[in-house]
Ligand SMILES: Nc1ncnc2c1ncn2[C@@H]1O[C@H](COP(=O)(O)OP(=O)(O)OP(=O)(O)O)[C@@H](O)[C@H]1O
């Protein structure tokens with residue numbers, strides 16, 4: 001297992017948001033996290049690379065193990081944790097620097113290549129996400145002139161460029177058109193040959209198309225987990241069944 005949570009509970013102040021979540025993520029798999037709004041999917045995902053740390057009154061109990069190491073261990077270096085566990089958010093958030101530098105920044109920060117190689121890598125990752133052709137003649141322009149979908153592809157390229165072991169995707173296609181969505185789905189499936197992907201999605205058809213495993217969250221609890229086909233098409237839990245058939249709430 002590359003990543004495991006053991007009895008992970010998370011909350012803000014007096015409010016417990018996640019209750020004793022036990023989940024395992026195996027190498028080279030895609031796991032979809034599904035569930036109604038407010039069920040704790042993003043909170044869970046953000047805990048996996050300690051993105052919630054800076055939120056006031058945030059607390060956790062239980063364990064998160066990355067390659068068998070506790071990520072909340074005081075010895076863990078946050079920068080190297082986030083290099084191993086990358087993240088792409090629902091809304092594209094390019095950095096205020098050139099298109100090329102958005103991809104190069106992680107490579108530079110982590111000293112993954114020399115200057116010349118960095119140029120090649122920028123091209124490689126932009127090509128991998130299918131963006132290179134559209135931006136090759138304006139690599140030094142601002143990313144904010146790109147369309148929303150292109151900005152999201154850029155954020156994916158940025159995340160891939162640091163060579164993560166695990167990629168966390170929080171509704172990455174919710175603002176994309178069907179064609180770009182399909183391109184991202186294909187890319188995610190392709191990426192999972194090398195890395196482990198955990199994706200939050202409200203699109204159950206998408207979860208079914210790309211995920212190996214699915215985890216259904218409900219009110220901060222992991223209600224059902226299993227092979228994506230089983231959870232999404234033949235759920236054993238009554239609440240999961242209501243959710244996947246659109247009868248919840
Ligand atoms: N900073 C915060 N302080 C207090 N409560 C929070 C904070 N962030 C999230 N919550 C609460 O945690 C619960 C879970 O939120 P979360 O964003 O994880 O849900 P979600 O499953 O991702 O929902 P959605 O599908 O709408 O994105 C919600 O009740 C939310 O109000």
Ligand SMILES: [Mg+2]
Nearest residue numbers: 041042043200
């Ligand atoms: Mg969310």
